[in-house]
Amino acid sequence: MPPALKALLAQLMGTAGAFALASSGALGGLWPLVASQAGLAAASALVLRSERWWLAIHLGFLPLAVLAHGLSRALGLHPGWYLAGFVLLLLVYWTSFRTQVPLYLSNRATAAAVGRLLPAAPACVLDIGAGTGSLLRPLARMRTDCRFTGIELAPAPWLLGRLLAVRFPNIEWRRGDLFAPSWSDYDVVYAFLSPVPMAAVWAKACAEMKPGSLLVSNGFVVPGAEPERIVEVADRRGTRLHVYRMGTHGGRRR
Incomplete structure (x- = not known):
């Protein structure tokens, strides 16, 4: 249920x-x-x-x-204020009640750690459930030779991310479901979601991502799969990045 x-x-x-x-x-x-x-x-x-x-x-x-x-x-508050608050929360969280993926924002320390995981050569990076683009903007500054794509479904974070990404020519900003686009063209796929969709994320990654590419999950493990490594981020959250390399010894089943 x-x-x-x-x-x-x-x-x-x-x-x-x-x-x-x-x-x-x-x-x-x-x-x-x-x-x-x-x-x-x-x-x-x-x-x-x-x-x-x-x-x-x-x-x-x-x-x-x-x-x-x-x-x-x-x-003497007008009931319209409560309606406005509800609409605002709806625009921010959208279908979180169904997907069980809340709005998480990646910090700069996490962006720096992800930046160190990127290949030395120009790469294509996809952030699924990208929020407001808090991960992609620092990465776009660090690696102007790379192409970054963010996809977000909730209208309010998407709109804010769209406005903030305008000055970054190497960021493509999309609105839609994170499972809709193919992941086959990306060297790195980053996910900061929740435990609930991780099995589906892994299934799509195994079906579409090319050998040697990376699936990087912030905080949440893939059930039944072993990461190639775990990166500890020195931030207040105690962030852990679970790094799965597709098609090699990394990302193997337990």
Whole structure:
């Protein structure tokens, strides 16, 4: 079951349970009702085997919604502000609820580490789920002899990346699904995604990337595959780059 559907079902189960308790007379008052709904929704999420971080969302969703409603009434806020906030989040995160790939931005230390992995000769580099282009712009400055392509689906990061990439003639900026284009023309493919799509990323890399090319995953391992090496980045995140060389001893199955 998709995580978003599990979340909706957990909220509905929590609401139904809280309503049943209130109807029986076991609960009275707004906040006991809100607390029971939040607790039952979180318990339902456990039963549905949702990821642990969903529990905090379920515990906070209705209480925060009630608090926001009270605050808006006290301050006289127009409901349109909440709609604007929702639209902004939608434009930033877009289909993250389905793909389970949030917006991650690569820092300059990571870009420098990736730059050291690039071939000495001119190369073609693809950043899948490129966000705002925070990795590609430093690389484009370092290696003016290389061609860089970023692909991003969410409208707001794509638009910002498009504007920031205008002054870099060696960056091609695309909007679309990361699995849509062929990866066969690239010497390096960089991914900073989440654990969820890594099996599909590996399958596409094995099917399309040429022997000797590199798949570089920031933070997330390919299930069942051994990286050629792991690069430790000296940043606050403790970033680890998992480097898989296609068609050679690197990237072998465990």
